[in-house]
Amino acid sequence: MGGFNLGDLWFVIAAVFWGGFFVLEGFDFGVGMLHSFIGRNDLERRVIVNTIGPVWDGNEVWLIVAGAVLFAAFPGWYATMFSALYLALVLVLVALMARGVSFEYQRKFDDPRWRNSWRWALTIGSALVPLLLGVGLGDLLHGLPINSSHEFTGNFFDLLTPFGLWSGLTLLVLSLLMGATYLTLKTTGEIHARAQKASAAIGAVAVVVTFGFMTWIHVGLSTGFVPKPVEALGLMAVIGAAWAAQAKAEGWAFTAAAVGMAGTVWALFSELYPRVMISSTNSAYNLTIANSASPSYSLKVMTVVAVIFLPLVLVYQAWGYHIFKKRLSVPRVGGDEGEHAASPAEATTPAENQ
Amino acid sequence: MNPLDLARWQFASTSIYHFLFVPVTIGLAFLVALLQTAWYRNGDSTYLRLARFFGSLLLINVAVGVVTGLIQEFEFGMNWSAYSRLVGNVFGGPLAMEGLAAFFLESTFLGIWIFGWNRLSKKAHLACIWLVAAGTMLSAAFIMAANSWMQHPVGYSTNNSTHQPQLTNIWALFTNPVFLWGYTHVVVASLVTGAVIMLGVSAWHLHRKNQVEAFRRTAVISLVVLLPTVAFNLFVGSELGVVEGTYQPMKIAAAEALWTTCDSHCPFSLFQIGGGNNDETPTQILEIPDLLSILATNHVDGTVQGLNNLNAQYQKEYGPGNYIPNVFIQYWSMRVMAYLGTLVFLFALWGAWLLYRHKLDRAKWFLRVAPWVVILPFLINTAGWMLTENGRQPWIVQGLMLTKNGVSSSVSATDIWISLIVFYLVFAVLGVADGWLMIRFGRRSIGDDPLAKLTSEGESPGGGSPGGSSTGSSSDPDAEFDSSHEDEDDLALVY
Numbered sequence: 001m002g003g004f005n006l007g008d009l010w011f012v013i014a015a016v017f018w019g020g021f022f023v024l025e026g027f028d029f030g031v032g033m034l035h036s037f038i039g040r041n042d043l044e045r046r047v048i049v050n051t052i053g054p055v056w057d058g059n060e061v062w063l064i065v066a067g068a069v070l071f072a073a074f075p076g077w078y079a080t081m082f083s084a085l086y087l088a089l090v091l092v093l094v095a096l097m098a099r100g101v102s103f104e105y106q107r108k109f110d111d112p113r114w115r116n117s118w119r120w121a122l123t124i125g126s127a128l129v130p131l132l133l134g135v136g137l138g139d140l141l142h143g144l145p146i147n148s149s150h151e152f153t154g155n156f157f158d159l160l161t162p163f164g165l166w167s168g169l170t171l172l173v174l175s176l177l178m179g180a181t182y183l184t185l186k187t188t189g190e191i192h193a194r195a196q197k198a199s200a201a202i203g204a205v206a207v208v209v210t211f212g213f214m215t216w217i218h219v220g221l222s223t224g225f226v227p228k229p230v231e232a233l234g235l236m237a238v239i240g241a242a243w244a245a246q247a248k249a250e251g252w253a254f255t256a257a258a259v260g261m262a263g264t265v266w267a268l269f270s271e272l273y274p275r276v277m278i279s280s281t282n283s284a285y286n287l288t289i290a291n292s293a294s295p296s297y298s299l300k301v302m303t304v305v306a307v308i309f310l311p312l313v314l315v316y317q318a319w320g321y322h323i324f325k326k327r328l329s330v331p332r333v334g335g336d337e338g339e340h341a342a343s344p345a346e347a348t349t350p351a352e353n354q
Numbered sequence: 355m356n357p358l359d360l361a362r363w364q365f366a367s368t369s370i371y372h373f374l375f376v377p378v379t380i381g382l383a384f385l386v387a388l389l390q391t392a393w394y395r396n397g398d399s400t401y402l403r404l405a406r407f408f409g410s411l412l413l414i415n416v417a418v419g420v421v422t423g424l425i426q427e428f429e430f431g432m433n434w435s436a437y438s439r440l441v442g443n444v445f446g447g448p449l450a451m452e453g454l455a456a457f458f459l460e461s462t463f464l465g466i467w468i469f470g471w472n473r474l475s476k477k478a479h480l481a482c483i484w485l486v487a488a489g490t491m492l493s494a495a496f497i498m499a500a501n502s503w504m505q506h507p508v509g510y511s512t513n514n515s516t517h518q519p520q521l522t523n524i525w526a527l528f529t530n531p532v533f534l535w536g537y538t539h540v541v542v543a544s545l546v547t548g549a550v551i552m553l554g555v556s557a558w559h560l561h562r563k564n565q566v567e568a569f570r571r572t573a574v575i576s577l578v579v580l581l582p583t584v585a586f587n588l589f590v591g592s593e594l595g596v597v598e599g600t601y602q603p604m605k606i607a608a609a610e611a612l613w614t615t616c617d618s619h620c621p622f623s624l625f626q627i628g629g630g631n632n633d634e635t636p637t638q639i640l641e642i643p644d645l646l647s648i649l650a651t652n653h654v655d656g657t658v659q660g661l662n663n664l665n666a667q668y669q670k671e672y673g674p675g676n677y678i679p680n681v682f683i684q685y686w687s688m689r690v691m692a693y694l695g696t697l698v699f700l701f702a703l704w705g706a707w708l709l710y711r712h713k714l715d716r717a718k719w720f721l722r723v724a725p726w727v728v729i730l731p732f733l734i735n736t737a738g739w740m741l742t743e744n745g746r747q748p749w750i751v752q753g754l755m756l757t758k759n760g761v762s763s764s765v766s767a768t769d770i771w772i773s774l775i776v777f778y779l780v781f782a783v784l785g786v787a788d789g790w791l792m793i794r795f796g797r798r799s800i801g802d803d804p805l806a807k808l809t810s811e812g813e814s815p816g817g818g819s820p821g822g823s824s825t826g827s828s829s830d831p832d833a834e835f836d837s838s839h840e841d842e843d844d845l846a847l848v849y
Contacts, residue, residue: 053468056465057461057464057465058458061453061457064427064453065450065453065458067431069450070448071430071442072429073445073446073450075438075441075442076439078430078438079762080435081434082431082432082438083431089428090776092428093428094776098780101784101787104414105787108414108791294442295443297520297521298444298520298521305450305454316459316463317371323466324466326468
């Protein structure tokens with residue numbers, strides 16, 4: 001063998017999509033989790049959710065494409081991974097459904113019980129997705145019981161590997177860090193102040209968790225003592241993000257948190273390479289790029305499609321962020337805008353209009 | 355039930371549920387784009403309010419449509435891993451393309467459209483809803499290309515050593531006759547669904563003399579869309595029948611419960627008593643001469659092969675086994691689809707006649723019936739999918755892989771039971787919430803919408819100069835709360 005082939009290219013593309021998903025949805029998850037705590041009333045929570053309102057749906061497509069990329073380019077990987085993670089993915093789907101619908105439905109009806117139900121759907125759903133997908137990705141590297149025909153032979157509890165759980169925790173905390181730093185960039189006033197405090201506190205936790213993650217990859221899974229550049233970069237970025245959050249350098253904090261998230265996800269992928277899913281039963285049963293990739297014609301077709309559409313997607317998604325780059329703040333209560341927002345309740349009612 | 359039956363049940367029911375929302379999204383996105391275009395063209399703010407009114411129905415529906423679609427993508431790997439492993443290199447391609455080329459487009463621009471009313475120029479904002487509409491239709495194209503490959507696999511060759519079907523020609527998937535006719539059928543059915551909903555809602559208001567001037571417009575627009583689309587789809591459906599009769603003769607034979615080959619002038623039975631896989635001699639009622647030959651072959655004297663003959667032929671070709679799908683489901687899903695489709699066509703004719711006589715907004719019975727007609731497209735769409743998917747059985751990919759060989763062997767019946775119960779609970783909550791919101795918002799009046807007033811009163815959309823958040827923009831809770839303190843020192847780093 002030897003040399004870089006189409007299978008390797010698609011492994012990199014898969015890593016780009018999974019990393020891209022965690023970076024983009026990472027802050028959406030973070031904002032979703034935090035909105036219940038940083039927002040003290042319905043109005044504040046609305047403002048917080050609206051910071052991701054226009055973009056979260058497009059971000060979530062990264063997950064759909066990340067899954068579809070595995071299906072098309074690595075059918076064997078997709079098949080074994082998705083059937084092995086069965087019950088975990090059921091939970092992921094429930095969380096994604098509850099959370100996805102909450103954005104639209106929460107503001108459709110002004111009733112405290114209705115609002116609170118969707119509020120917690122968003123909060124809990126946003127926590128479960130990065131946690132469970134993190135467990136799943138961690139398991140790929142930790143290894144799962146897989147037999148010679150590449151079938152998973154374990155049960156749900158075999159998925160709860162210590163390293164998998166730690167990976168889930170890491171991605172959860174990094175999502176929180178991204179969400180908090182994102183909010184410092186997108187809000188003003190009290191929400192902004194609370195987001196700043198939260199990002200500083202989460203930053204410290206993130207450093208510990210990420211350090212544990214990177215160490216575990218090397219010491220626990222004995223992949224060698226020298227960290228790869230992407231891992232060093234990931235950890236440095238999280239440290240940088242924590243420091244910048246303390247220093248209230250908001251743009252740097254968010255950027256560094258994003259790099260830290262990408263570095264963490266890519267650390268998993270780079271340690272996996274050239275395997276894609278490790279068998280804890282016997283290393284001869286490992287799924288690898290070579291034994292799970294699609295034949296070259298399929299990969300060539302997909303390469304052409306990706307080369308055309310990925311840059312296009314990046315351009316119009318970036319345009320979307322550009323349009324909504326302004327900070328959001330809670331409309332002042334009373335004063336010259338009183339007729340529009342006399343009370344929080346009133347200010348939220350017109351939301352029903354769409 | 356064994357894991358195979360459970361997995362089939364799960365896929366069938368979650369797909370049917372998902373497809374309650376898909377055609378509404380495709381149909382309403384197009385119609386809302388039309389309304390917004392009318393506003394853009396002639397500046398009449400009634401069209402803007404109508405676009406926002408039906409836009410809110412679209413969004414309520416999209417929310418559930420999108421999240422139930424996630425299940426579909428995951429289910430192939432979760433429940434059908436053997437299938438995914440074998441044909442992922444062909445079938446996965448269109449799914450990945452759907453995400454990259456269509457779903458990104460739809461989702462990104464939908465977000466911009468929802469929040470962009472005051473942020474974009476009218477023209478750019480209009481372009482957004484058209485991109486959403488195009489995205490939904492493009493999305494359906496890729497999914498249908500993948501599904502059509504399961505009905506009539508093309509563009510592949512079988513690897514001699516691994517016996518795996520391998521993609522050799524991607525274009526073949528998009529020129530597959532089953533795809534061309536099937537995709538047309540689905541998109542046009544979606545437009546019918548959207549039009550029937552818009553007509554039903556408009557009629558409900560017209561019947562109550564509520565905002566007659568506005569809802570007369572949407573009643574007319576939806577009728578103008580409905581009549582040609584439903585008529586066209588009766589034709590497309592019958593052509594699709596001929597295409598399927600060519601590649602999947604078993605599907606057509608089962609839809610007619612035709613056990614022995616009919617050489618020519620085959621009649622079509624309107625009803626039958628009895629029937630099913632264990633009753634080869636049901637009582638046929640009201641047989642229409644030649645119609646089956648016409649439907650299956652386009653010729654009055656065409657030959658239609660019978661189930662037993664086909665089964666014998668398949669046994670010779672693929673080995674021992676039973677290759678006959680569930681005949682009862684096949685027979686009746688075909689009829690439910692065709693009869694109710696015809697009923698919608700007659701309803702559209704009725705409306706067109708009233709429109710022609712200028713009596714549409716006063717026709718008491720038509721306006722009273724129209725909201726109930728909304729149920730029909732959902733029954734028709736569901737029956738259509740049951741016809742198509744049940745008729746493919748026992749194959750998961752026609753002639754290439756049996757359904758029973760595609761299921762995940764590592765997933766137990768307990769796993770699937772858990773997922774079924776969980777999904778159904780979520781579906782029940784989402785379904786009730788969606789239905790309730792659709793009715794609630796469908797019954798609202800248009801125009802008590804501050805943003806619509808604001809935008810139509812001539813405030814230039816897209817003005818949004820920094821720091822210039824007007825008093826108006828804070829009454830614009832739908833879009834977002836603008837900041838009055840610009841504090842963007844670090845923003846440049848991020849964007």
